[in-house]
Amino acid sequence: MKHKKQTSNVPSVFSKRRVNLLYVPAVLLFLVFTIYPLINGFALSFTDWNGYSAGYNNVGAKNYLRLFTDEIFLSALINTLIYGFGSTLIQQILGLSLALALDRKFRGRTVMRAIVYLPVLISPVVMGTMYYLLFAYNYGGLNDIMIAFGLDRVAWLSNPHLAIVIIVLVNSIQFVGISMVIYLAGLQSIPQMYLEAAAVDGAVGWTRFRSITMPLLQPAFATSIVLNLIGGLKLFDVIQVLTGGGPGYSTHSISTLISKTYFDSQTAGYASAMGIVLFITIAAFTFVLNSWFNKHQVEGA
Template sequence: MYLPALVLFGVFILYPLAKGVQISFTNWNGYSQDYAWIGWKKYELMFQDKKIITTFKNTLIYGLGSTLLQNLLGLAYALFLDRKIRGLGFVRTIVYMPVIISPLIMGYIFYFMFQYDGGALNDLVVLLGKEPVDWLANGPRAVWIITFINTYQYMGIAMIIYLGGLQSISKEYYEAAQIEGAGWLSQFANVTWPLLAPAITVNVVLNIIGGLKLFDVIVALTNGGPGYASQSLSTMMYNLYFARQDAGYAAALGNVMFLVICFISLFVLFGLRRREVRA
């Protein structure tokens, strides 16, 4: 019964992964039928590349920044919706709706808001009598704009997972806490937060993986610019393959990116799993 799944996993996951490792040791340009084995040269080139430090820093901001914001906002919305209020379904739909939009389309939607000429945000700035701002021309600012957009799009997933976790907590715990005289903050710290540990683990790991491999929104908003100031490992790998036709370097970067995501995700996963046991 496992055979079809194993075959698909082998064909579409293991084989491309092994092929990527092989290509990283060559000088293949991505198109030619001929290429030569050059050993570790592409990996050495990567650690000599001046752009790599900025790229790694941006990738960590996209991954860890989005994770922090998505979990804070997702939990806040979940706590707000975990009560009997009018229009509960409507609010839940509005918060979750951005998730169903393609990330590339979401990026273009916000590009038309932040662009310098004719952007919706600059139209408001001009209406208030101020000079228009080139929002995406500053690298660090563009990085955080992209991080907030990614947060806005996917905080609905965090909200749903947290809401499911909240609704699985027995009301008896809160009743017992109220009898002991615990206020809302005390109940959250001693009942809600510990019992949400499984939901926190799922959300944090999913958010980190999604943020570290962020691609679509960056391409739509800045394409890694200005220069390479907002590029991530994903967009750098894309540009290396298609713009510079350096498939070997792109494959080497992709392998390093795979290892970075695995290391960070597993480190966080095991850390949060230990917290679940203690909780």
């Protein structure tokens, strides 16, 4: 009598262990470059460490109390919120509009998608330099055009209000491709039968978009908004290249102010406290947004 070879669909313990070993490098990198700096930064935020000496003193909550009486930090906090929410709003409007336009079939659609996404692949430092050459007071491309038309130069980057708007626009233009890709994926995941059924019921144009498309795009909205907001709140490179936080301290975000406080003022403990506040701010907004989207997704299901 022939005996059938028995096979088990359950992976062996050895196989499971080998699979689990694949996670080790990623976990180690996360612990070393994320968790350890966070814990160490939190500990240093209660000290007067200057960033280079071996010794330091514990100052309790002094650094945190100082933050909320420091006009420079409070200005940077407001700027950070403007960069975060301003960029996020613009990226959602442009990203969704571009996704709707490029979801249609026409010649050159793939090329247009690539062009919109291309700035995402460019270093923020390079992107900032490009726009600095455009908005520079002397020899800037935009001012050269204005002079050619008989107009006066404008100090685009020396005016705090204009500079903040320019920073928001540059950041939005660079990363709008991410929102576009997310919304394109969301649009292409909508079952065609829903759109056809809506058309049969007479829902077309804005009515169909509001009643069918937008509710089904909710996961895409959640992903895009959270990612864009996180990126905007921790904005650093573009600000550093375009204005360096100036004029004065008027365009600093918390990220750029941390750098200046740490390296220029050599008050690493105070800079660490700023970093913890930035982390808490980003974590709080992320938690609130995710909770809101999850709640409404369940209610709308």
